[in-house]
Amino acid sequence: MLKKQAYVAGGSPEAYDEMLQADGTPRPQYAELTRWLEGQTRDGFRHKQQEADAIFRRSGITFAVYGDAAASERLIPFDLIPRILAASEWRFLQRGIEQRVRALNTFLYDIYHRQEIVRAGRIPAEMVTGNSAFLPEMMGFDPPRNVYAHIIGTDIVRTGAGGFFVLEDNLRTPSGVSYMLENREAMMRLFPELFAAHRVAQIEQYPELLRQTLESVAPAQCDGDPTIAVLTPGMFNSAYFEHAFLADQMGVELVMGSDLIVEDGALFMRTIRGREQVHVLYRRIDDDFIDPLNFRADSLLGVPGLFDLYRAGKVTLVNAPGTGIADDKAIYAYVPEIVEFYTGEKPILNNVPTFRCAVDDECTHVLDNLQDLVVKEVHGSGGYGMLIGPHASKMQRREFASRIQANPSNYIAQPTLSLSTCPSFESNGIGPRHVDLRPFVLVGDQIRITPGGLTRVALKKGSLVVNSSQGGGTKDTWVLED
Amino acid sequence: MLGRTAASLFWMSRYMERAENIARLTEVGYRSALTPNSGGGHREDWRSILVAAGCLDAFEAKKRPATPEAIRAFLLLDRDHPSSVRSCVEIARNNARSVRTALTSEMWEALNSTWNELADLQPERIGPARLPEFLDWVRQRSAMFRGATIGTLLRTEGFHFSQIGAFLERADNTARILKMKYAVLLPGTGSSDRNAYQWETILRSVSAHRSYRHFFQEAYRPNNIAEFLILRQEMPRSLRYCTDQVQASLASLVELTERGQMGLALAGARYGKLAQVQIDALLRDGLGAFLDQFIIDTAEMAEAVADEFHFV
Amino acid sequence: MRIAISHQSEYTYDRDGGTTVQALRLSPPRHAGQSIEHWRISAPGIETxxxxxxxxxxxVHLIASNGEAGPLRVAAEGVVHTTDTAGIVGLTDEAASPAxxxxxxxxxxxxxxxxxxAQSVHVHSHGVTDEMNTLHGLMATLHAQVAYEISSTHAATSAAEAFAGKRGVCQDHAHIFLSAARQLGIPSRYVTGYLLTDGADAEAAHHAWAEALVPHLGWVGFDPANKTCPTERYIRLAVGLDAAIAAPIRGVRRGPGAETLVVTVAVRQAGEQAPQQ
Structure with missing residues (x-):
């Protein structure tokens, strides 16, 4: 039996526990699950865990880890215990996320047009036009519906007394949505009784909503039904499974650069019946690589002239090139101002306090307090190139300090956050593990946020790193309906 | 369907078929090594197997002594040799992976688990004692994949590209085996022990030594063997049967896509010839030249299909 | 001044069967000091x-040719009217912001x-830069320090490399100018265009220079290779942050064989305009 007494809330005293309140009783949304957990056995869980692995293996859901040849196709560990959000919590998050993505899309429109926010002195010009993530070639272009970031995965953490904070906005090519969907599939097969006992908001409509979103941003010049394709760098990319999965679920072609040709001022894919025009390209290739004619000339992944076709309104690229400026870690610190500037409202969701090493005073503070801070590269992602002060050795900190001094504007720092914990299956039963949350947002003719999202969990006891590339796992995430 | 997807399905099945054929050829070599006094010596047998597998030059380029062990390792597990069983399965699996969503999960499982078992296999693990077991395993795996394809894949374009790949490869393989040994099938070849052994070898390499007896109900005779492997519609590895299958799939593709007429015309012309010609006439007019032309035509047919369906 | 221009690029390939995608920036703009009487681009696929x-x-025109045999010809020709504005182009209405x-x-x-x-030519008082004097000083210094020498550099030579070698062609002069001007916080850009010369010097007819944004004047041209601000003999074609971005023809070819490019530029003064009906 998995007694609830065996589960001690929180990995550390200051962490918020998703399941248990301070007095040890379950939060209302976890009441049913707690009862159910008490009826489970360790062997039963082990058995289910194996079943889950078999399900994922069969589906082919793998994640490639760079620089690790032996494990180049690995399953992301899946934790059986769902993470549950109450309806009221979700409504709050939904409002906060919607406000934020609306503001960020408006920000993108503005900085690629008149730059009112710069003229108003709210953000220094060099932070924008001098930023390497800013794409001058995008200036003056009106993307369909004025949407730049169509597919967004907002990383949210819950800390301290239970407040939600946005950690990253991920406006380029966020991944993970396939895990959200596959996790739900697996859970429904493994524990149908749980779904009978809860009103869990559905998520399986995501591929259809994605398709609708993509269709809604077809170029104005496209009359009739737009043809959509998903552009992948190929099967050695870490997220290849997801690219194939999404194309399959939407019923559209998964293409590589070599399948596409530019002809007669339009984009076509080579099919067995000859060429077929593509109107909307959901590209899962970074800006630098999408077009060797306009960007990195050595890219073999992209299509020469693709960007010109985009600017000529012949094809829509999703997300737009140049969205990276809005999720740049240096711009991140300005997002509360961005929200206020464009919406006239206070931000609903707060930022994690962030120190910009580009600013002298803040840099000094960072260097003096490295042991308490997490330092990140401005353009890094996936947990690479960061320093977790409290866990680093003196030598590592010294070495990192010299890197910061050499190029301060390349770094930001944040306090170490005690991410909330959620019960997770471990060899001895159930233990608290730190989690974050990535809800997935679609922006087209309207803003659609799939209830829940992907919960990433640091499976190593005490660890705060949830990235799958660094040993993190995932959980199914439930939003309970009222 | 993307041209690349069609190409990947074609090559996936073609390489799986090739893996099986290489395993069969290796088995022939292995058996001949067990047979005493097999005429020209074991070395010659292995050599002719490399010829039939179309990789004598590749082997010689490695400048290794032509011991049975070295040849076996080369044919089965060599990572640099694109037609080793290992490489064939790897290529088949990579093609499958790049079009994963065009396959059924049964097909993917069959291929992926085969590759997972093969990927780390060391040559030492399949010494003479374990070789037959390994070769059986390869054939079973190929059969499993074929069964998954036939049993689960929708009969749309993808299925037909897969079929065309498999049967062009099989036709090519049977033709090469015949080419390797055709001298012993020519009219007037006596039934010496040496020749009887060669005939058996041919039949074994296409797993037809037992079906021959069922079908003809008489001792091995060279023109029967030639007829069996070239002209009999009943024999699933015969040139005629393979051509028939390619033709059928191309006809379906023409119907589905209104393309592929050129490939279909080539297959139709070839099938018409195989359906009409008598074996005696074929042997009289020159079997070697016929086989050479057949192999060339097969390549041409593959090119026509690649071209018409934009394999990129 | 009425100037006739013919700009031909012919690409020939060792072997047929490649695909070529090209972005053409071959349409001279209208602005103060420059108007277009007629202009025509001919190239395969230009209609679509x-x-x-x-x-x-x-x-920009994006053209593509997929697998056609034979040489690929891109031609631009027409007649342009210019007046001398002492190099002042003024404000142009592009989307890119000055920063x-x-x-x-x-x-x-x-x-x-x-x-x-940049520091050596910087003219300023009380912390305020005197752009015009600074830029003229920069042009003169550059002209004196960097020798004009054909074939001493190539298309991918950077400003830093050319300045270290103290030699270059108009592209290098312009790049060094931009690099230094931007160092001083003066927005500046690369201009590619045509130059009417007295001789039949084809190399010089296809020309490049720099423009800087000067308060109250707008964009002002500087040609450090010739130590002059553009006159009525200059025709502006395309602008960008550097030569790669402002290239009149930028292309990617995928396919077998090597490519040979022959460019012919003829710029001549045309007679009086033919009477219009």
Whole structure:
């Protein structure tokens, strides 16, 4: 039996526990699950865990880890215990996320047009036009519906007394949505009784909503039904499974650069019946690589002239090139101002306090307090190139300090956050593990946020790193309906 | 369907078929090594197997002594040799992976688990004692994949590209085996022990030594063997049967896509010839030249299909 | 001045069967001091080209040829009227904001030597830069220090490399100028265009220079290779942050064999305009 007494809330005293309140009783949304957990056995869980692995293996859901040849196709560990959000919590998050993505899309429109926010002195010009993530070639272009970031995965953490904070906005090519969907599939097969006992908001409509979103941003010049394709760098990319999965679920072609040709001022894919025009390209290739004619000339992944076709309104690229400026870690610190500037409202969701090493005073503070801070590269992602002060050795900190001094504007720092914990299956039963949350947002003719999202969990006891590339796992995430 | 997807399905099945054929050829070599006094010596047998597998030059380029062990390792597990069983399965699996969503999960499982078992296999693990077991395993795996394809894949374009790949490869393989040994099938070849052994070898390499007896109900005779492997519609590895299958799939593709007429015309012309010609006439007019032309035509047919369906 | 221009590029290939995609910035703009009497681009696929105005105000045509045999010819020709404005182009209505023209690119990244050059020509008082005197000083110094020498550099030579070698062609002069001007916080851009010369010097007819944004005047041209501000003999074609971005023809070819390019540019003064009906 998995007694609830065996589960001690929180990995550390200051962490918020998703399941248990301070007095040890379950939060209302976890009441049913707690009862159910008490009826489970360790062997039963082990058995289910194996079943889950078999399900994922069969589906082919793998994640490639760079620089690790032996494990180049690995399953992301899946934790059986769902993470549950109450309806009221979700409504709050939904409002906060919607406000934020609306503001960020408006920000993108503005900085690629008149730059009112710069003229108003709210953000220094060099932070924008001098930023390497800013794409001058995008200036003056009106993307369909004025949407730049169509597919967004907002990383949210819950800390301290239970407040939600946005950690990253991920406006380029966020991944993970396939895990959200596959996790739900697996859970429904493994524990149908749980779904009978809860009103869990559905998520399986995501591929259809994605398709609708993509269709809604077809170029104005496209009359009739737009043809959509998903552009992948190929099967050695870490997220290849997801690219194939999404194309399959939407019923559209998964293409590589070599399948596409530019002809007669339009984009076509080579099919067995000859060429077929593509109107909307959901590209899962970074800006630098999408077009060797306009960007990195050595890219073999992209299509020469693709960007010109985009600017000529012949094809829509999703997300737009140049969205990276809005999720740049240096711009991140300005997002509360961005929200206020464009919406006239206070931000609903707060930022994690962030120190910009580009600013002298803040840099000094960072260097003096490295042991308490997490330092990140401005353009890094996936947990690479960061320093977790409290866990680093003196030598590592010294070495990192010299890197910061050499190029301060390349770094930001944040306090170490005690991410909330959620019960997770471990060899001895159930233990608290730190989690974050990535809800997935679609922006087209309207803003659609799939209830829940992907919960990433640091499976190593005490660890705060949830990235799958660094040993993190995932959980199914439930939003309970009222 | 993307041209690349069609190409990947074609090559996936073609390489799986090739893996099986290489395993069969290796088995022939292995058996001949067990047979005493097999005429020209074991070395010659292995050599002719490399010829039939179309990789004598590749082997010689490695400048290794032509011991049975070295040849076996080369044919089965060599990572640099694109037609080793290992490489064939790897290529088949990579093609499958790049079009994963065009396959059924049964097909993917069959291929992926085969590759997972093969990927780390060391040559030492399949010494003479374990070789037959390994070769059986390869054939079973190929059969499993074929069964998954036939049993689960929708009969749309993808299925037909897969079929065309498999049967062009099989036709090519049977033709090469015949080419390797055709001298012993020519009219007037006596039934010496040496020749009887060669005939058996041919039949074994296409797993037809037992079906021959069922079908003809008489001792091995060279023109029967030639007829069996070239002209009999009943024999699933015969040139005629393979051509028939390619033709059928191309006809379906023409119907589905209104393309592929050129490939279909080539297959139709070839099938018409195989359906009409008598074996005696074929042997009289020159079997070697016929086989050479057949192999060339097969390549041409593959090119026509690649071209018409934009394999990129 | 009425000037007739013919700009031909002929690409020949060892072997047929490749695919070529080209972005053409071959449409001279209209602005103070420059008007277009007629202009025509001929190239395979130009009728169906994707056409747009880029962030820097250039009209772009994207053409593609897939597998056609034989040489690929891109020709632009027409008649342009110019007047002398002492190099002042004024404000142009492109989308890019002035601050964009301070961005560093690979070709214009300043070296320590270029930074020093910038400081040496910097004219300012009470912390306020005197742009015109600074830019004229920069042009004169550059002209004196960097020798005009054909074939001493290539298309991918950066400003830093050319300045270190103290030799280059008009592209290199312009790049060093941009690099130094941006160091001083003066927005500046690369201009490619045509120059009417007295001789039949084809190399010089296809020309490049720099423009800087000067308060109250707008964009002002500087030609450090010739130590002059553009006159009525200059025809502006395309602009950008550097030569790669402002290239009149930028292409990617995929396919077998090597490519040979022959460019012919003829710029001549045309007689009086034929009477219009």
């Amino acid at each position: 080209a994707a056409r747009y105005t880029d962030a820097f105000g250039n009209v 964009v023209y301070l961005r560093e690119t690979r070709l214009t990244k300043p070296s320590a030597a270029i930074a020093a050059l």
